[in-house]
Amino acid sequence: MAYAILDEGLVAHVGIETTNGVIVMPMTYARLGNDVILHGAAASRWLGSLETGTPICVRVTLLDGLVLARSAFAHSMNYRSLVAFGAVTVVTDAQGKRAAFEALLEHLVPGRWDDTRQPNDKEIAATTVLSMPILEASVKIRTGPPKDAARDYELPCWAGVVPLAIRSDTAMADPMMPGERAVPAYAVDYRR
Amino acid sequence: MAYAILDEGLVAHVGIETTNGVIVMPMTYARLGNDVILHGAAASRWLGSLETGTPICVRVTLLDGLVLARSAFAHSMNYRSLVAFGAVTVVTDAQGKRAAFEALLEHLVPGRWDDTRQPNDKEIAATTVLSMPILEASVKIRTGPPKDAARDYELPCWAGVVPLAIRSDTAMADPMMPGERAVPAYAVDYRR
Numbered sequence: 001m002a003y004a005i006l007d008e009g010l011v012a013h014v015g016i017e018t019t020n021g022v023i024v025m026p027m028t029y030a031r032l033g034n035d036v037i038l039h040g041a042a043a044s045r046w047l048g049s050l051e052t053g054t055p056i057c058v059r060v061t062l063l064d065g066l067v068l069a070r071s072a073f074a075h076s077m078n079y080r081s082l083v084a085f086g087a088v089t090v091v092t093d094a095q096g097k098r099a100a101f102e103a104l105l106e107h108l109v110p111g112r113w114d115d116t117r118q119p120n121d122k123e124i125a126a127t128t129v130l131s132m133p134i135l136e137a138s139v140k141i142r143t144g145p146p147k148d149a150a151r152d153y154e155l156p157c158w159a160g161v162v163p164l165a166i167r168s169d170t171a172m173a174d175p176m177m178p179g180e181r182a183v184p185a186y187a188v189d190y191r192r
Numbered sequence: 193m194a195y196a197i198l199d200e201g202l203v204a205h206v207g208i209e210t211t212n213g214v215i216v217m218p219m220t221y222a223r224l225g226n227d228v229i230l231h232g233a234a235a236s237r238w239l240g241s242l243e244t245g246t247p248i249c250v251r252v253t254l255l256d257g258l259v260l261a262r263s264a265f266a267h268s269m270n271y272r273s274l275v276a277f278g279a280v281t282v283v284t285d286a287q288g289k290r291a292a293f294e295a296l297l298e299h300l301v302p303g304r305w306d307d308t309r310q311p312n313d314k315e316i317a318a319t320t321v322l323s324m325p326i327l328e329a330s331v332k333i334r335t336g337p338p339k340d341a342a343r344d345y346e347l348p349c350w351a352g353v354v355p356l357a358i359r360s361d362t363a364m365a366d367p368m369m370p371g372e373r374a375v376p377a378y379a380v381d382y383r384r
Binding site for chain 2: 010011013014015016017021022023024025026028055056057058059061063066068069070071072073075077079081083085101102105108109112113115116117118119123127145146152153155156157158159160161162163164165166167168169170171172173174175176177181182183184187190
């Protein structure tokens with residue numbers, strides 16, 4: 001289930017300790033086996049603070065629905081949430097970095113990699129890639145209808161679940177693209 | 193802009209330092225003036241560790257779109273992200289807790305509060321409410337089409353933005369609800 005949540009999520013919220021306290025950063029990511037792959041510009045100051053061995057906390061939260069109960073108190077959300085702990089390894093070999101690039105892009109938009117110009121040496125050098133083998137993880141899930149107090153079930157208000165998902169609107173072509181090109185299938189009715 | 197992001201977001205990712213390191217928790221929240229309001233079960237161990245004065249980091253990330261570039265390297269996301277820092281205050285007075293309940297529910301589903309049975313003393317006692325006055329905040333935003341390297345613009349692949357939003361599917365009535373009741377307007381075509 002931990003892997004399934006990681007594979008479905010779009011952005012991870014990564015917590016690290018800095019000299020100024022805790023900071024939480026939103027990052028795209030990918031899973032390669034038991035490793036969470038993260039990346040960013042090599043010039044990034046915050047990323048540069050993550051050396052091999054730095055402990056981090058990776059949280060991925062999938063929002064599945066609003067749970068509308070009869071009492072304000074019993075309102076909730078349906079969700080699947082994963083938290084994983086480990087220490088980062090800075091990936092330095094070009095082959096490992098290339099594999100990370102592919103995993104990151106295919107995680108974001110499955111099918112996109114083969115349509116793109118793949119990274120050159122300069123781009124690979126300009127990117128910091130981190131790998132976090134998952135040492136410890138836990139999953140929390142809520143599903144199903146509201147759970148109201150027994151006597152609240154006679155109240156007249158509507159109760160139930162409003163399912164939620166991240167969905168796409170119509171793709172917007174880059175104005176710099178000459179002429180008309182068909183929108184690729186993976187960019188239509190995208191859903192996470 | 194910081195307030196607008198807070199008001200549009202659904203879930204905050206809250207980072208705190210524990211004796212076992214950093215942990216990031218997903219939490220529903222609300223904004224009341226310059227305060228971020230959080231809550232949870234009084235029995236919750238993790239929430240109990242947040243005493244008045246505990247520093248926390250609150251991150252809210254709105255995912256606005258996938259940015260499909262010509263090169264793998266230039267792929268990105270459009271987003272608006274807020275990070276806020278401060279220290280929590282435990283809200284103990286019943287009136288403040290009631291106001292927090294209303295703000296939290298109206299943040300989640302605007303219009304819902306008046307349709308629900310409002311919290312009683314027992315429920316208020318069973319809930320820990322935290323307020324974090326925002327001491328420091330910063331916002332990061334990406335918008336617009338991909339930015340490819342100059343010579344990549346002649347490549348034949350489709351490029352552009354796939355807009356994203358959190359949207360609802362058809363509401364599912366609680367099976368425990370007797371007979372048919374109209375789905376309230378706020379539960380139809382919900383979008384964040």
